[in-house]
Amino acid sequence: MERLDHFMARAVAAYYARPASPFGRAGDFTTAPEISQAFGEVLGGWAAVTWQMMGRPDPVLLVEAGPGRGTLMADALRMVGEVATPFRAALRLHLVETSPALRDQQRRMLGDAVTGWHDDPASLPDGPMLLLGNEFLDALPIRQFIRRGDGWLERHVAEGRFAELPTTEAPQVEAPEGAVQEVGEAAQAVVAALSRRLASQGGAALFLDYGPAESGLGESLQAVRGQATGLDPLAEPGTADLTAHVDFAALARTARAAGAAAQGPLPQGLFLQRLGLMTRAAMLARGRPRLAGEILSGAERLVAAEGMGRLFKALAVCDPALPTLPGFEPA
Incomplete structure (x- = not known):
């Protein structure tokens, strides 16, 4: 027992x-980066703008927790390499991943862009940090x-x-x-540790996952x-x-108690629209007319209330000295 x-x-x-890979149509489930490349691209843009708000530290850790096959980060790095070259030069990419099989897939996807892999965020090197966690918290035990x-x-x-x-x-x-x-004691412990670090060393963590806004x-x-x-x-x-629903309200309380600021949670659909996901998807559709319907329907699935737009939420935990982060502006 x-x-x-x-x-x-x-x-x-x-x-x-x-x-065996669990991701994609041939696997067990499909996550947002597998549905639309615009998802990773706008999160790359979010990280670049947040880095500017931090004062453009060089170097800065860019971390993904639970990076899957590396799809999100490949899309994010491509975008920042095209439109935010100073950020691309400053970032040092670290991945939090315990699975040897997934590390192999990430290595094939991202190559020498990865500075290092970690079993736990606690082993990340010191310094200002930007962390992305898409469907990471829901897999932590409850x-x-x-x-x-x-x-x-x-x-x-x-x-x-x-x-x-x-x-x-x-x-x-x-x-x-x-x-x-x-x-969710495990999720609370992760957020508490990250919050203490962000409050003392600077930076922000962005979590996108599914669950209610209130406990x-x-x-x-x-x-x-x-x-x-x-x-x-x-x-x-x-x-x-x-997996289990993420208690976003409890995590926001945990972050504040540990000395960080918490912005959100707010519906993923609203957050992604504010970041320009549908605009980016329209640009991709114009460039690939044969795939336009698939591209636009995939993006719509991420933002529509009847898709992932309402059930999924966005929560940012950050250095309290930072202003309102992209996408979290008041209505």
């Missing part, structure tokens, strides 16, 4: 260690507590089933019988395999991607 977060960490590590009677029990996993055990760490919230409270009750743990959802997350660990 093991606690749910321990089970999830072990299953996710085994899943990403497999040689704990689940369930309301029973007058108290709470914590979910563990035993022989492919949930087991509910007494806990001394019950959530301090009111809830009805059977309600589930998820707690609340509810069960969101899911397994994805072969583009199918609704699978049993406890069955066949290591063969499906396990």
Whole structure:
């Protein structure tokens, strides 16, 4: 028997260690960089403008946490190489990736553009930093507590089933019988450590992921395999991607408590439109008329409320001395 977060960490590590790529139509799921190259390009532009706001430090770390195949960063580097050459010259690219199989794919995609790989953000070298994390936080393990009677029990996993055990760490919230409270301690620890670093050394971290803007009750743990959802997350660990909704409000509170500023969360669709994603997609469509429909529909999927535009959120954590970052301007 093991606690749910321990089970999830072990299953996710085994899943990403497999040689087969989980990304794209032939894999288990499709992320935003695989849907539209404009996504990585506008995030590259975001990083370049934020670097200017930081005072153009040289060198500066450009970090991606959970870089997948390297698609997002390849698109970002191409864009900054064309329109922000001083930033391209100043940046030192570091990738946070634990999977040897994915590191090999990133090496093939990005070549000698990568300065180094890291198992954890804690091992990144010191200095001002810009970090991008797209669908990184949702794969970090969560704990689940369930309301029973007058108290709470914590979910563990035993022989492919949930087991509910007494806990001394019950959530301090009111809830009805059977309600589930998820707690993302791993994500909070990552954001707290990054916030302390950004507050003292400068820079910003941008997270795009799915989840509600406000904290609340509810069960969101899911397994994805072969583009199918609704699978049993406890069955066949290591063969499906396990994720859970990100508690953005809790992470914003964590960042502020650690001395950083938090901007957002706001809907991904609004954020990407403010960065000019649809304009960039239109430019790409004009240059490739045979693929225009696919290019535009892919971009629309990222910003539309019925697609990824509302469920997904953008949250920036940064040095409190920085002004409002691109895309987070007040309405």
